[in-house]
Amino acid sequence: MANDIAVLHQWEVSPFCGKVRRILDEKKIPYKTKNYNGRLAPLAAKLSDVGKLPVLDINGERISDSHKIAQYLEDNFPDRNPLIPENRKEKAQMKIYQDWAGGSLYWYCFYFRFNYDDAWNKTAEYFSKGRPAFEKQIVKSVGRIQYLKQLKGHGISRYPKQQVEADFIELIDQLEETLSDQQWLIGERKTLADIAVASQLHEIKRTSHMADHLTALPSLTDWLNRI
Ligand SMILES: N[C@@H](CCC(=O)N[C@@H](CS)C(=O)NCC(=O)O)C(=O)O
Incomplete structure (x- = not known):
């Protein structure tokens, strides 16, 4: 998974998943999405201990929670349009x-x-x-x-x-x-x-x-x- 394109596990209509898409877009990080619509929804719960979406697979790591994903992306891609103020x-x-x-x-x-x-x-x-x-x-x-x-x-x-x-x-x-x-x-x-x-x-x-x-x-x- 290390050099693969990032995968965002999402419900397209979730505001937290939308937030992560916007951060990825802002930082110009290429990614694919995997949707858990319809009867696939229960599978989403198995992706992390918390059982919620979004979950992001990136650089061989799996990160859940939009706050944590945001921090990870900022730490790992600090030069690409910083979104967390330094002040x-x-x-x-x-x-x-x-x-x-x-x-x-x-x-x-x-x-x-x-x-x-x-x-x-x-x-x-x-x-x-x-x-x-x-x-x-x-x-x-x-x-x-x-x-x-x-x-x-x-x-x-x-x-x-x-x-x-x-x-x-x-x-x-x-x-x-x-x-x-x-x-x-x-x-x-x-x-x-x-x-x-x-x-x-x-x-x-x-x-x-x-x-x-x-x-x-x-x-x-x-x-x-x-x-
Ligand atoms: N604090 C989490 C909240 C994520 C969240 O609540 N996601 C909802 C979708 S909008 C979810 O997965 N709900 C399914 C559930 O609660 O089991 C974040 O920022 O990512």
Whole structure:
């Protein structure tokens, strides 16, 4: 595997996998993708101890978790478009944004995808891409039940839809404010903070009705288009 092209094990529609694709693209590292759609999904759990995607095979190593993959790529390809600021304060801010994207925005993404019929139907199409037609029905029924349980366990789906939507809109308004007089979330250049946050928002935009709220914000839209 040492000199082989990198392989990203992914669900194309996962925001964390999208984040890793953007980092690889940014650093111009060639890679192939392997998708775990439809009935292949349980195989993804066997790729690492944690059982989540993304997982990246690169230079003979297997790395899981988008945070760890990002750090590995930065350590091993530091000259190719650095994404982690050297300045300590900016680096600290970057880490907070990255964690916020995974710990908060991700659950909005999850909620808007699985708790609304239209969004779920779109998402199920992505989750079944490239698989035999009958698998789509399995994904649509069994898949959704599992995800709705996770949402309840997290707690977000116990709140009324109106409240979750209002909370999300307030958050993206804060981002709009932040980006109204700066190009990037931190400092003068694109960092992992931009990629981590935008990867969640791109997925919300792609499958949910909240896309309308996102596209109504001019600075945020311009920033998303640059990532
Ligand atoms: N902290 C992880 C989170 C990855 C994650 O939650 N991936 C989801 C897909 S979006 C997953 O694998 N879910 C399957 C599961 O939880 O079993 C990262 O940054 O990579």
